[in-house]
Amino acid sequence: MSLTQLIHTVSIKVQLNEEDLLEKLKILAEVVKDEIFPKERLTHYNIDLSTIETILNELLRMGFASKYFTYDCEDTDSVDFAVNLNEKCAHCGQTLKNSENHLINESYKLNSIYLELIKDQKKENLKKYLIDDFRPNLEKLKSRTKKLIPFLGAGVSIPFRLPSWGDLLRELERGLSDTNREKYIDIINKGDYLRALSFLKLYSGLYKNESMIKKEIKNIIKRKYVKESNLSHHNIIDILKLDTQFILTTNYDNIVSDFLRDYRDEFIMPQILETLDDLQDLMDDNSQKVIHLHGNVEIPNSMIVTKDDYDKLYEANQIKYVLNGIMSNRTLLFIGFSFEDEYFKDLYDKIFTYIKGEHFIIVPNLHPFDAEELLRRHLIPIGINVNKNEKHDFVKGIKTVLEELY
Numbered sequence: 080m081s082l083t084q085l086i087h088t089v090s091i092k093v094q095l096n097e098e099d100l101l102e103k104l105k106i107l108a109e110v111v112k113d114e115i116f117p118k119e120r121l122t123h124y125n126i127d128l129s130t131i132e133t134i135l136n137e138l139l140r141m142g143f144a145s146k147y148f149t150y151d152c153e154d155t156d157s158v159d160f161a162v163n164l165n166e167k168c169a170h171c172g173q174t175l176k177n178s179e180n181h182l183i184n185e186s187y188k189l190n191s192i193y194l195e196l197i198k199d200q201k202k203e204n205l206k207k208y209l210i211d212d213f214r215p216n217l218e219k220l221k222s223r224t225k226k227l228i229p230f231l232g233a234g235v236s237i238p239f240r241l242p243s244w245g246d247l248l249r250e251l252e253r254g255l256s257d258t259n260r261e262k263y264i265d266i267i268n269k270g271d272y273l274r275a276l277s278f279l280k281l282y283s284g285l286y287k288n289e290s291m292i293k294k295e296i297k298n299i300i301k302r303k304y305v306k307e308s309n310l311s312h313h314n315i316i317d318i319l320k321l322d323t324q325f326i327l328t329t330n331y332d333n334i335v336s337d338f339l340r341d342y343r344d345e346f347i348m349p350q351i352l353e354t355l356d357d358l359q360d361l362m363d364d365n366s367q368k369v370i371h372l373h374g375n376v377e378i379p380n381s382m383i384v385t386k387d388d389y390d391k392l393y394e395a396n397q398i399k400y401v402l403n404g405i406m407s408n409r410t411l412l413f414i415g416f417s418f419e420d421e422y423f424k425d426l427y428d429k430i431f432t433y434i435k436g437e438h439f440i441i442v443p444n445l446h447p448f449d450a451e452e453l454l455r456r457h458l459i460p461i462g463i464n465v466n467k468n469e470k471h472d473f474v475k476g477i478k479t480v481l482e483e484l485y
């Protein structure tokens with residue numbers, strides 16, 4: 080049976096669309112590989128237990144997985160597995176069925192034919208999404224996964240109905256006169272977002288001071304956020320699966336921390352620069368905590384929204400201390416930024432002054448000619464083919480690149 084047939088059959092049973100199911104099937108293969116595993120192993124990946132059960136039952140039925148019983152022998156304090164319960168415990172010799180001193184758990188193992196199908200599917204995806212010229216860059220990135228830190232921009236939050244930087248600013252145009260509105264939109268369209276906010280502060284009848292702008296940004300983020308559960312429509316789980324020490328972002332929202340709670344079964348407090356005083360602590364803990372360089376929506380005062388805020392932030396010692404302290408020898412992977420924005424270019428140049436080194440960025444439909452500009456900035460591009468008429472194609476392209484890094 081082909082993967083297409085498998086997906087078609089199972090998607091009807093679990094009532095998921097085929098793309099979402101494929102993501103779940105891929106996670107299954109990545110997480111458990113060829114090990115024997117209990118179904119609970121998969122609940123950290125935003126898949127509920129009843130869906131996992133149905134998927135596993137279908138895989139069993141079609142011969143893509145086998146069932147095992149893992150048991151914990153209390154008499155000898157050993158753990159082992161059996162194919163059926165009429166077998167004898169390999170440690171104390173009692174028949175497992177009806178014995179009282181064994182804790183028995185239903186477990187599964189994926190068959191190699193299933194793992195091969197998933198592997199082929201990934202290979203095909205890479206062929207579709209990766210622009211061939213950038214294959215050597217991807218290989219280079221693959222060799223640096225140990226020191227990798229994802230650096231997330233607004234694009235990562237878009238699948239959760241949060242506006243991009245530009246759209247967020249367009250929402251704030253109320254209170255501007257017609258002439259000023261035109262000028263404001265003009266600045267936004269150039270991607271000069273912080274200047275747009277400075278402009279707003281000067282000319283808006285409504286947002287006379289920064290704290291009103293920040294409050295409104297907080298309201299917009301809170302109001303618009305919808306937790307997207309279809310795994311083929313966002314990249315948060317893909318990013319968490321990189322299992323990096325921490326994650327950097329300029330986003331204010333807490334989407335990553337929201338998913339991180341399920342992923343790790345505990346709440347990991349997101350950090351802002353002001354709360355990061357003990358860098359050694361941060362280096363030691365590996366909790367994947369999210370560091371919000373430009374502030375967090377729960378603390379509106381921490382949010383960097385105007386050119387003034389921004390200039391002050393990057394002149395202050397705290398950010399130099401943090402970037403120098405935790406970023407030396409790290410490789411950043413920028414996801415969800417548009418390198419065409421003035422905002423990103425400036426941000427990157429500032430960060431680069433403190434940390435140097437070589438970093439990577441995933442860019443849709445990049446022409447090798449434009450790649451030159453990035454390389455001059457020591458930013459190594461991974462260009463991917465994205466069909467702009469297909470809503471989730473960029474997400475899928477990013478997914479395909481990240482899958483190569485596990």
Ligand SMILES: [Zn+2]
Pocket residue numbers: 152153154155168169170171172173180181
């Ligand atoms: Zn035993």
